[in-house]
Amino acid sequence: MNAGQYWKNRLPFLCAQLLGMTALSVFLLINGNSRDVTAAILLVWLFALAVCMFCSFYVRKKRLERLLSLAEDLEEKYLIPEIIQKPAEAEEEVWHRLLKMAGRSMLEQIGEVKRERKEYREYIEQWIHEIKTPITAMQLLCENHRSDFTREILGELEKVSRYTEQTLYYARSGHTEKDYSVKPVRLEQVIHQSVTDNKYLLLKNQVSVEVGEFPYRVYSDEKWLRFILNQLIVNAVKYKSSEPVLKFSGEEAGDTVRLRVEDNGIGIDSQDLPRIFDKGFTGKNGRKVQNSTGLGLYLCRRLCEKLGMGIEAEPLEKGTVFILSFYRNDYIYQVQEQ
Amino acid sequence: MKKKIAVIEDDPVIQKELQTLLEGNGYETAAVTDFSNAADQVKQIDPHLVLLDIRLPGESGFSVCSRIRSFSRLPIIFVTSCNTDMDELNSIMLGGDAFITKPYHTAILLAKIDSLIKRVYPEEGTESLAWKGAVLHLESSRLEYEGRYAELTKNEVKILYYLFRHGGTICSRADIIEYLWDNQLYVDDNALSVNINRIREKLSGLGIRDFIRTKHRQGYTI
Numbered sequence: 001m002n003a004g005q006y007w008k009n010r011l012p013f014l015c016a017q018l019l020g021m022t023a024l025s026v027f028l029l030i031n032g033n034s035r036d037v038t039a040a041i042l043l044v045w046l047f048a049l050a051v052c053m054f055c056s057f058y059v060r061k062k063r064l065e066r067l068l069s070l071a072e073d074l075e076e077k078y079l080i081p082e083i084i085q086k087p088a089e090a091e092e093e094v095w096h097r098l099l100k101m102a103g104r105s106m107l108e109q110i111g112e113v114k115r116e117r118k119e120y121r122e123y124i125e126q127w128i129h130e131i132k133t134p135i136t137a138m139q140l141l142c143e144n145h146r147s148d149f150t151r152e153i154l155g156e157l158e159k160v161s162r163y164t165e166q167t168l169y170y171a172r173s174g175h176t177e178k179d180y181s182v183k184p185v186r187l188e189q190v191i192h193q194s195v196t197d198n199k200y201l202l203l204k205n206q207v208s209v210e211v212g213e214f215p216y217r218v219y220s221d222e223k224w225l226r227f228i229l230n231q232l233i234v235n236a237v238k239y240k241s242s243e244p245v246l247k248f249s250g251e252e253a254g255d256t257v258r259l260r261v262e263d264n265g266i267g268i269d270s271q272d273l274p275r276i277f278d279k280g281f282t283g284k285n286g287r288k289v290q291n292s293t294g295l296g297l298y299l300c301r302r303l304c305e306k307l308g309m310g311i312e313a314e315p316l317e318k319g320t321v322f323i324l325s326f327y328r329n330d331y332i333y334q335v336q337e338q
Numbered sequence: 339m340k341k342k343i344a345v346i347e348d349d350p351v352i353q354k355e356l357q358t359l360l361e362g363n364g365y366e367t368a369a370v371t372d373f374s375n376a377a378d379q380v381k382q383i384d385p386h387l388v389l390l391d392i393r394l395p396g397e398s399g400f401s402v403c404s405r406i407r408s409f410s411r412l413p414i415i416f417v418t419s420c421n422t423d424m425d426e427l428n429s430i431m432l433g434g435d436a437f438i439t440k441p442y443h444t445a446i447l448l449a450k451i452d453s454l455i456k457r458v459y460p461e462e463g464t465e466s467l468a469w470k471g472a473v474l475h476l477e478s479s480r481l482e483y484e485g486r487y488a489e490l491t492k493n494e495v496k497i498l499y500y501l502f503r504h505g506g507t508i509c510s511r512a513d514i515i516e517y518l519w520d521n522q523l524y525v526d527d528n529a530l531s532v533n534i535n536r537i538r539e540k541l542s543g544l545g546i547r548d549f550i551r552t553k554h555r556q557g558y559t560i
Binding site (some may be wrong): 148 | 349351356358359391423427442443444445512515516519521524527
């Protein structure tokens with residue numbers, strides 16, 4: 001509480017007091033009281049006034065400071081009207097009511113927005129499920145009538161389903177906890193699935209794919225992992241150089257299993273490297289290649305965080321390696337053995 | 339004996355094309371057309387395996403599944419576009435044997451069907467294919483001709499398997515490469531030529547000449 005401001009607000013009251021004092025002393029002097037008596041009475045008045053004023057200032061200051069510190073400690077500050085003590089003064093009562101009203105209307109607004117967002121997200125998910133039916137139909141039609149023409153369409157369909165998947169995961173990445181099940185996953189199988197997901201892309205760009213030996217089982221969510229790998233594969237193709245090679249290899253390092261996804265593409269500028277997982281960051285490479293959204297790797301990192309995995313990128317002599325690390329948890333094995 | 343597969347799918351295009359695909363891969367098919375009593379129709383069709391969509395008009399795929407389970411233990415594969423974990427869990431809890439999400443790779447769908455059918459209806463004898471006197475033994479990865487054998491590599495077995503299955507027709511290089519990729523063998527155009535040449539050498543070693551013929555700009559045929 002600002003002391004200067006406080007006393008300034010009390011100025012009319014003090015003026016009234018002063019007026020009262022003057023009036024009283026004039027009255028006393030006219031009625032023949034001696035100056036000493038008048039001065040003594042005025043002193044007593046002044047003293048009582050000062051004590052009252054300072055006490056009330058101090059008490060108020062304390063009260064307000066406590067309120068402030070209460071609010072500081074509170075994580076959700078909008079709940080403050082619910083927890084402060086009952087207002088002691090008539091004025092405070094009004095402020096308290098105003099505060100409550102404001103809080104309630106804000107909560108209503110937020111509720112509205114949240115509901116709208118939820119409805120929109122549900123609509124998006126619904127839409128994605130519906131669009132998958134015609135995609136599947138087209139895919140089957142093409143597969144049953146193989147020709148160079150349908151092969152082109154299959155390649156395009158692969159893109160369409162990739163974009164729809166990305167949308168789905170973007171819509172869901174905010175609340176993954178509702179949609180993942182961590183199970184033992186055979187890494188090799190997921191890698192093969194991801195390669196198959198991008199078969200036409202890889203064949204068209206004549207990427208030679210090498211999948212190393214993977215005797216590893218990790219605990220993760222297969223669906224999300226596949227999505228992450230798909231992003232890395234698409235990136236490797238997007239930023240390829242001549243005679244592209246994509247290599248998957250695995251290694252154990254202490255209590256982590258690391259999956260290395262190597263490409264021999266154009267590589268990432270060392271200045272850009274620390275920021276490639278940021279949302280919307282496209283960097284030097286993004287300017288070279290069309291339709292860089294800066295979304296793919298951002299989603300990858302977010303999903304990795306949710307799944308408790310590590311993801312990092314390192315430059316190679318030619319190209320880049322992305323390393324996914326899975327933490328082994330001994331507890332899981334112990335529980336299973338029992 | 340041909341295995342019969344019942345397709346329960348409400349999208350007419352998918353239903354028809356799925357049947358075409360399965361019939362092209364050596365299965366007999368029957369489609370459920372009346373979704374109000376799908377389970378009864380399955381009973382009448384008496385298939386070896388059911389492909390079941392979750393979202394159906396009227397009854398959901400889950401309840402169809404549990405009703406089928408009340409009279410039969412035949413394998414059921416859920417094919418759906420809803421890929422939430424809840425659906426997957428539900429389908430397993432209700433007795434589904436596999437869960438495939440749309441859009442699926444036909445290769446993966448066929449592989450799932452194949453492995454389920456092999457597991458539920460095991461057949462005696464090893465699998466082998468024959469064409470013009472040459473016999474391909476899949477289990478031992480060998481090619482037999484008039485009592486003589488040649489050992490084959492994984493790639494060679496798959497290439498020959500594809501050619502044997504499509505005996506008499508022309509197989510384009512792109513189709514063969516796609517088939518290999520579906521089987522997790524990432525072979526490019528050059529490597530395919532190398533493999534074909536190696537197979538030809540092995541064939542001539544067995545005394546078969548001109549078994550694999552090259553059709554210019556079209557592909558290979560046996």
